[in-house]
Amino acid sequence: MKYYIGIDLGGTNIAAGVVTEEKYLMAKHSVPTLAWRSFEDIVADMASLTLTAIENAGLEQKDISCVGIGVPSSIHPVTGNVVFANNLNWVDKPLISEFQKHISLPVFLGNDADCAALGEAFAGSARDYDNVLMLTLGTGVGGGLIMNKKLFSGGTKLGFEPGHICLVYNGLPCTCGQRGCFEVYASCTGLIRQTIEAIAQYPTTEMKKLCDNNFDKVSARTAFDAARLGDMAALQVVDTYTSYVAAGAASLINVLRPDVLIIGGGLSNEGDYLLKPLNKKIKAFIYASDIVAPPNAIRATLGNDAGIIGATLLGEE
Amino acid sequence: MKYYIGIDLGGTNIAAGVVTEEKYLMAKHSVPTLAWRSFEDIVADMASLTLTAIENAGLEQKDISCVGIGVPSSIHPVTGNVVFANNLNWVDKPLISEFQKHISLPVFLGNDADCAALGEAFAGSARDYDNVLMLTLGTGVGGGLIMNKKLFSGGTKLGFEPGHICLVYNGLPCTCGQRGCFEVYASCTGLIRQTIEAIAQYPTTEMKKLCDNNFDKVSARTAFDAARLGDMAALQVVDTYTSYVAAGAASLINVLRPDVLIIGGGLSNEGDYLLKPLNKKIKAFIYASDIVAPPNAIRATLGNDAGIIGATLLGEE
Numbered sequence: 244m245k246y247y248i249g250i251d252l253g254g255t256n257i258a259a260g261v262v263t264e265e266k267y268l269m270a271k272h273s274v275p276t277l278a279w280r281s282f283e284d285i286v287a288d289m290a291s292l293t294l295t296a297i298e299n300a301g302l303e304q305k306d307i308s309c310v311g312i313g314v315p316s317s318i319h320p321v322t323g324n325v326v327f328a329n330n331l332n333w334v335d336k337p338l339i340s341e342f343q344k345h346i347s348l349p350v351f352l353g354n355d356a357d358c359a360a361l362g363e364a365f366a367g368s369a370r371d372y373d374n375v376l377m378l379t380l381g382t383g384v385g386g387g388l389i390m391n392k393k394l395f396s397g398g399t400k401l402g403f404e405p406g407h408i409c410l411v412y413n414g415l416p417c418t419c420g421q422r423g424c425f426e427v428y429a430s431c432t433g434l435i436r437q438t439i440e441a442i443a444q445y446p447t448t449e450m451k452k453l454c455d456n457n458f459d460k461v462s463a464r465t466a467f468d469a470a471r472l473g474d475m476a477a478l479q480v481v482d483t484y485t486s487y488v489a490a491g492a493a494s495l496i497n498v499l500r501p502d503v504l505i506i507g508g509g510l511s512n513e514g515d516y517l518l519k520p521l522n523k524k525i526k527a528f529i530y531a532s533d534i535v536a537p538p539n540a541i542r543a544t545l546g547n548d549a550g551i552i553g554a555t556l557l558g559e560e
Numbered sequence: 561m562k563y564y565i566g567i568d569l570g571g572t573n574i575a576a577g578v579v580t581e582e583k584y585l586m587a588k589h590s591v592p593t594l595a596w597r598s599f600e601d602i603v604a605d606m607a608s609l610t611l612t613a614i615e616n617a618g619l620e621q622k623d624i625s626c627v628g629i630g631v632p633s634s635i636h637p638v639t640g641n642v643v644f645a646n647n648l649n650w651v652d653k654p655l656i657s658e659f660q661k662h663i664s665l666p667v668f669l670g671n672d673a674d675c676a677a678l679g680e681a682f683a684g685s686a687r688d689y690d691n692v693l694m695l696t697l698g699t700g701v702g703g704g705l706i707m708n709k710k711l712f713s714g715g716t717k718l719g720f721e722p723g724h725i726c727l728v729y730n731g732l733p734c735t736c737g738q739r740g741c742f743e744v745y746a747s748c749t750g751l752i753r754q755t756i757e758a759i760a761q762y763p764t765t766e767m768k769k770l771c772d773n774n775f776d777k778v779s780a781r782t783a784f785d786a787a788r789l790g791d792m793a794a795l796q797v798v799d800t801y802t803s804y805v806a807a808g809a810a811s812l813i814n815v816l817r818p819d820v821l822i823i824g825g826g827l828s829n830e831g832d833y834l835l836k837p838l839n840k841k842i843k844a845f846i847y848a849s850d851i852v853a854p855p856n857a858i859r860a861t862l863g864n865d866a867g868i869i870g871a872t873l874l875g876e877e
Binding site for chain 2: 491
């Protein structure tokens with residue numbers, strides 16, 4: 244039996260686990276990232292966590308084939324360095340060599356969204372599909388693409404950025420410096436903004452009560468929760484929001500033609516309340532949807548484990 | 561030496577040629593499509609044209625390895641039929657079996673935009689690149705994608721439709737039934753509409769003189785010609801139009817990451833007048849353009865021959 248280490252490096256937590264060659268996550272451990280610390284200190288913790296995971300699995304370092312690390316950044320296609328992880332304040336960091344100062348195992352790096360997509364495609368909700376588009380609706384809109392059961396990295400390998408296709412030409416500013424990006428409208432951040440705008444416009448909405456009339460308490464769930472109560476303004480917010488998600492998803496489907504669309508991120512917990520209108524709208528939006536059935540949007544099932552499991556598959560690309 | 565037949569089936573003309581294994585087009589012939597005729601009559605002409613091309617190349621049918629045909633339609637991923645070619649009024653047509661009633665050679669079908677991209681990627685301006693995105697700015701916006709020197713057809717093989725990514729959410733209606741598609745703004749049709757709107761708004765513009773104050777005479781060249789004369793309204797039209805093209809191209813680049821972008825279609829004759837601002841804007845629009853140089857937009861060089869040459873490569877996919 245082969246064993247792999249998968250590490251999901253986030254701005255809040257570092258999670259690591261031992262994964263078998265059958266993509267079974269034996270055990271996972273996590274520590275707070277404490278992102279204000281130095282690069283060296285954070286990497287030292289990643290190495291400690293790795294050793295803990297190996298020990299707790301009853302294994303030794305020699306049992307491990309390789310380590311995969313998902314990072315919230317592009318990986319430089321030439322140097323292999325972490326290009327820019329704004330949550331960690333890392334710019335052009337040689338993560339592989341730093342990690343190998345502690346543990347001399349082969350190390351593979353990948354983007355965290357790519358890792359999540361690999362995890363779902365090989366061990367999660369898209370196990371039975373060859374061509375998988377995953378979109379994660381979170382602070383931004385991230386995603387990964389699996390084509391013929393292989394991670395698609397495009398030509399220059401500079402990263403698959405589905406959140407930064409233009410959805411609303413000359414629209415609202417995006418953190419990336421552009422305007423009108425898909426993620427400005429389809430992220431949880433975008434949904435929260437749309438919810439706050441609706442509360443300001445409709446003072447009697449249930450959404451206002453759900454957030455105690457405090458805009459700081461508005462979450463991505465607020466509009467969905469109020470919509471379930473039949474609140475008209477909230478239903479409108481959910482309708483508009485799902486239309487944005489569907490339009491961006493349809494754009495991607497029209498060029499990538501996946502077999503299935505996985506929706507990840509906290510919002511996927513809304514289940515059918517998100518997915519039913521989304522699927523209806525995607526079908527209406529995509530090109531030539533009458534010829535071959537459009538890909539179904541389904542929810543991710545592995546949660547945070549997807550990133551750990553997917554990271555262990557980076558070495559196979 | 562191996563020889564192939566490439567056929568480019570258009571709504572106006574059918575062009576066929578003999579292509580060597582070095583991708584050299586030995587000779588080409590064309591006849592009017594006369595698209596009002598029956599499917600059977602048109603296919604009979606395609607076969608006659610093929611025989612003429614073989615004869616004029618001094619070859620015999622046995623010298624030909626296969627026939628590739630580029631059609632203005634998707635090819636059904638299961639049946640292999642031509643799904644819908646609106647210029648020919650073809651719906652679900654078994655082109656391969658009909659063609660083989662006349663000539664018993666292996667036949668491969670592909671979308672015409674895919675064939676053009678294959679031609680440019682293997683024999684034209686993108687010969688030296690592995691990952692090529694081609695966009696053809698014509699009546700609509702078509703395109704093809706070559707990844708690792710192979711035609712990218714996506715998961716379900718239902719066709720790469722870069723003209724139908726959403727660029728202007730809830731924007732102007734598209735012929736596909738949606739709103740705000742890239743091709744509504746970036747096609748020659750879109751440019752002509754933008755030119756007419758500017759003429760209506762600025763009655764003293766040179767564009768008005770160039771079209772003899774007759775909107776029916778406005779072409780995709782009108783704004784470019786007037787802009788070269790320094791006309792302010794025309795410069796504005798060209799600036800806005802190139803921004804639309806750049807925004808859609810950047811969206812595609814952000815997910816596909818090609819090494820190079822080929823611009824085809826009649827508008828590519830504008831040369832640097834189109835490509836210089838386009839490249840500047842694409843660089844400004846794409847995600848993480850400071851890390852790795854963005855793909856350069858260059859013009860297609862094979863013109864209509866790209867489709868013939870590219871069609872002969874369909875059998876290698």
